[in-house]
Amino acid sequence: MLDTKKKSLTFSVRKLRKSYGPVEVLHGIDLTLRGSEVHAILGENGAGKSTLVKILSGFEQLTEGELHFSDGSGEPERITLWNNAIAEQAGVVLIHQEFNLAEQLTVAEIIFLGNEIKGRVFLDKKTMRAKAQEYLDILRSDIDPDASVGQLPVSAKQMVEIAKAQAKNARVLVLDEPTAVLTQQESQVLFELIDRLRQAGVAIVFISHKLDEIKQIADVITVLRDGQLVGSYPAAELSKDDMVRLMVGRELSSLFPEIPKIPETAEVVLRVSNLLLQGNSTASSFELRKGEILGFSGLVGSGRTALMETVLGLRRAAKGNLGSVEIRGERVDFKQLSAARSKGVAYLTKDRKGNGLLLEKGLVFNFSLFSLHKISALLIDTKQEEIAFEKAVETFDIRMKDRSIAAGNLSGGNQQKLLLAKILEAEPSIIIVDEPTRGIDIGTKSQIYHFIAQLLASGHSLILISSDITEVIGLSHRVAVMYHGEIIGVLVGDEIEEVEIMRYATGLKNKNSHQEKLDKSGTSNANP
Ligand SMILES: Nc1ncnc2c1ncn2[C@@H]1O[C@H](COP(=O)(O)OP(=O)(O)OP(=O)(O)O)[C@@H](O)[C@H]1O
Ligand SMILES: [Mg+2]
Numbered sequence: 001m002l003d004t005k006k007k008s009l010t011f012s013v014r015k016l017r018k019s020y021g022p023v024e025v026l027h028g029i030d031l032t033l034r035g036s037e038v039h040a041i042l043g044e045n046g047a048g049k050s051t052l053v054k055i056l057s058g059f060e061q062l063t064e065g066e067l068h069f070s071d072g073s074g075e076p077e078r079i080t081l082w083n084n085a086i087a088e089q090a091g092v093v094l095i096h097q098e099f100n101l102a103e104q105l106t107v108a109e110i111i112f113l114g115n116e117i118k119g120r121v122f123l124d125k126k127t128m129r130a131k132a133q134e135y136l137d138i139l140r141s142d143i144d145p146d147a148s149v150g151q152l153p154v155s156a157k158q159m160v161e162i163a164k165a166q167a168k169n170a171r172v173l174v175l176d177e178p179t180a181v182l183t184q185q186e187s188q189v190l191f192e193l194i195d196r197l198r199q200a201g202v203a204i205v206f207i208s209h210k211l212d213e214i215k216q217i218a219d220v221i222t223v224l225r226d227g228q229l230v231g232s233y234p235a236a237e238l239s240k241d242d243m244v245r246l247m248v249g250r251e252l253s254s255l256f257p258e259i260p261k262i263p264e265t266a267e268v269v270l271r272v273s274n275l276l277l278q279g280n281s282t283a284s285s286f287e288l289r290k291g292e293i294l295g296f297s298g299l300v301g302s303g304r305t306a307l308m309e310t311v312l313g314l315r316r317a318a319k320g321n322l323g324s325v326e327i328r329g330e331r332v333d334f335k336q337l338s339a340a341r342s343k344g345v346a347y348l349t350k351d352r353k354g355n356g357l358l359l360e361k362g363l364v365f366n367f368s369l370f371s372l373h374k375i376s377a378l379l380i381d382t383k384q385e386e387i388a389f390e391k392a393v394e395t396f397d398i399r400m401k402d403r404s405i406a407a408g409n410l411s412g413g414n415q416q417k418l419l420l421a422k423i424l425e426a427e428p429s430i431i432i433v434d435e436p437t438r439g440i441d442i443g444t445k446s447q448i449y450h451f452i453a454q455l456l457a458s459g460h461s462l463i464l465i466s467s468d469i470t471e472v473i474g475l476s477h478r479v480a481v482m483y484h485g486e487i488i489g490v491l492v493g494d495e496i497e498e499v500e501i502m503r504y505a506t507g508l509k510n511k512n513s514h515q516e517k518l519d520k521s522g523t524s525n526a527n528p
Helices: 049-056 084-089 107-111 125-138 154-167 184-199 211-217 240-248 304-311 337-342 363-368 370-374 382-395 412-425 442-457 469-475 498-505 517-521
Strands: 010-020 023-034 038-042 064-070 077-079 092-095 172-176 203-207 220-225 228-234 268-275 284-289 293-298 324-327 330-332 345-348 430-434 461-465 478-483 486-492
Touching (some): 010 049, 184 203, 184 211, 268 304, 304 430, 337 345, 363 412, 478 498, 486 498
Parallel strands (some): 038 220, 092 172, 345 430, 430 461
Antiparallel strands (some): 220 228
């Protein structure tokens, strides 16, 4: 039952160029989106993907070039006036990479913001609320339409954005790294929605650094490299290796470095004993040794972030908690992050916005924020700051065309790299990172992994929370798996593999009891 009219919708850019001031970031791009097609855009951090889709959706103006649109009823026509309002009118909807929801509104209000349903006199709040619930149901999300958006975790905010896009009846739906903050499960639900929209004739643009996802849903793949068009290809013709080669312009060496082994006798640098998290009845204990990477796996909401935040004093432990935290044998009771920092512990949160990048400030300024203590307390040595910054730019391959831009004008992935560089600049001995490589392209990921290996070799220790299971497996000496707010198992050596991790993460297996719950209770629903 395809609507053939909609099916032949086309939206193209020709010879598109974009400059910010004197700096050109897109150099003559040609691209055609079609109804019923999922068009993936692929490229390294800073390649120009977000800039391109902001132009398509009217958030940015092109510097040179043409846009052509046809709703399918006639020949494509050149668009002469294009801005966000006109684009939305035409059904072109962008879900931003760096979304910015008005935090004080409720979920239902956000979903219909600018798109309100009116009753005879007032807004029809009841209908909007019911509709909002419907859109969330389609996403199989249990987000409360009455919750205020500010309270929600990032992945829920992303789901709200997607619900909002449904309310807009998009004909061209542009998703800029929607899955960067979603769980695998949430991503799969999103792909089902995308599939349904594709069948209904919508043209979809999908940006992601996760090549498996692109393999799964794309019909066409366009590759950008450094603001240039490399080409557009039928997705079926490209392997993942092809994608990487086209993106990076060279073969990649191995993704993961050799991780240095640690001696049995390595000093315990962090010991957490019997720490009871809020809302939990079982306490958690773990140790981190010098030179070790301890990975943390678990489903979203399993308590990994909560555990680290309790250790760091950003969250209170449960009432009656008798647990303790020791750094190199010394008992500590952090009340704030600066206290942890002075003990050489650095923390990278997964919420980039809450992470203290001052988006309107310059790059060097942002970079030096935490490490001021290293530089003279009274007199900030700008020269030295700049030297350190230059070194970080090289190490982390932070890419920008112009050093004088504000941090907010870095591409999303490059903001993440700047954050990583910033927390490591303070030379912490214990590093706790939560989703460190989110939004970072595969080539740079590899660079970061190699850098982490160097850190370990020089005696740093790392706690790695990541939903990228390949990353956890590829880097960790041991993997702690959390389930319902407790550490349910710690895997070592050959045990560290995906299926085994998932068994623990889903509660099927429990190292404490050495019993597979499946054996006991799995029989009743074991029918195929
Ligand atoms: N407002 C701006 N002012 C100056 N430069 C900008 C601005 N916005 C983007 N840029 C630059 O344009 C280039 C392309 O950035 P863009 O955000 O499009 O990259 P991207 O491909 O989306 O990368 P990522 O994968 O990291 O999200 C970058 O060099 C970026 O710093
Ligand atoms: Mg981007």
